[in-house]
Amino acid sequence: MAEHPELVCAYHLTGDGHGEPIDWAAVNAWTPDRGQVWIHLDAAHPDTQAWLTDGAGLSAFVVDGLLASETRPRCDWFEDGTLLILRGVNLNPGAEPEDMVSIRVWIDGNRVITTRLRRLMAVEDIRGQLAAGKGPATTGQLVARLGARLTDRMGPAIEELSDQVETLEDQLVAAMDGKQGDLREVRAQLVDLRRVAIALRRYIAPQRDALDRLSQFDEVWLDRTVRGRLRETVDRVTRITEALDEVRERSAVIQDELMSRISQRMERTMYALTMVATIILPLGFLTGLLGINVGGMPGADAPWAFWVVCAGLAVTVAFEVWLFRRLKWL
Secondary structure: OOOOOOEEEEEEEOOOOOEEEOOHHHHHHOOHHHOEEEEEEEOOOHHHHHHHHHHOOOOHHHHHHHHOOOOOOEEEEEOOEEEEEEEEOOOOOOOOOOOOEEEEEEEOOOEEEEEEOOOOHHHHHHHHHHHOOOOOOOHHHHHHHHHHHHHHHHHHHHHHHHHHHHHHHHHHHHOOOOOHHHHHHHHHHHHHHHHHHHHHHHHHHHHHHHHHHHHOOOOOOOOHHHHHHHHHHHHHHHHHHHHHHHHHHHHHHHHHHHHHHHHHHHHHHHHHHHHHHHHHHHHHHHHHHHOOOOOOOOOOOOOOHHHHHHHHHHHHHHHHHHHHHHOOOO
16 A cells, blocks of 8 residues: 555455455456455545546546545435445544545445545544454445444534533623623634534535435445434434534524623613713813803802812712602613
């Protein structure tokens, strides 16, 4: 494989759960009468396209599907095989789970060809199972196992989102008036949570439809056991989709409550500022009137006039406060 880096791995399925690793020469020498094989390729390598076209004999449309840089989950039937594109959460170190990793699958009976742009942990799981003798026995079971492992890997990420929603609900309930920082933190976390939920659902919902469509195809390798496993995986993906919908709905409720609290806080602040301005307005008028520089100003030469004015302003403030309380404005 070192001389052909486009080949990530290849196995001959022995039929008893084991996978016998094969090299590039064995991959090229394979024919349908030599048993069932799984060939896993690096879609980013420049030699992969040439081998898919010339070595594997696939059509241009299928090759484009196996090598496309961006694609959504789907399942397409052809006369010579089936093209299946799936996605899994990105569990690579330092990656975001919503940056979902794609795997493209071509099944034509005794041969399964998969391509990847980035490492996918579900593939590593199946490789470990084949090495331990607990892997898929047929190509149909391999496809069903791949869909199941992708779904299993989604579970913890979805549960983490649900836990984050519960944490945000608790933080919102515990946020006290005057703690502006708490609400800002909740708002920032909520925006990120909704973004992740939307990104995950964008790919997981079509994946459910793709697997469901695959289970309905009339293919020899789709026996009763494989169909049952595919339907079970479809059911689990449906539950994951419903969990994501619940996360989105609860996030929307939190968003509405958050905006309501922020609006109430702004209203209280504006009300306080309005009341202060209302109290200050008469005082400003009186001091402005007494500050005009014209003749005949009463008390201009009296030393006691300043204290009389101050007392009058205090009485005015006291009267305003009494009046506002009487009107239930305060």
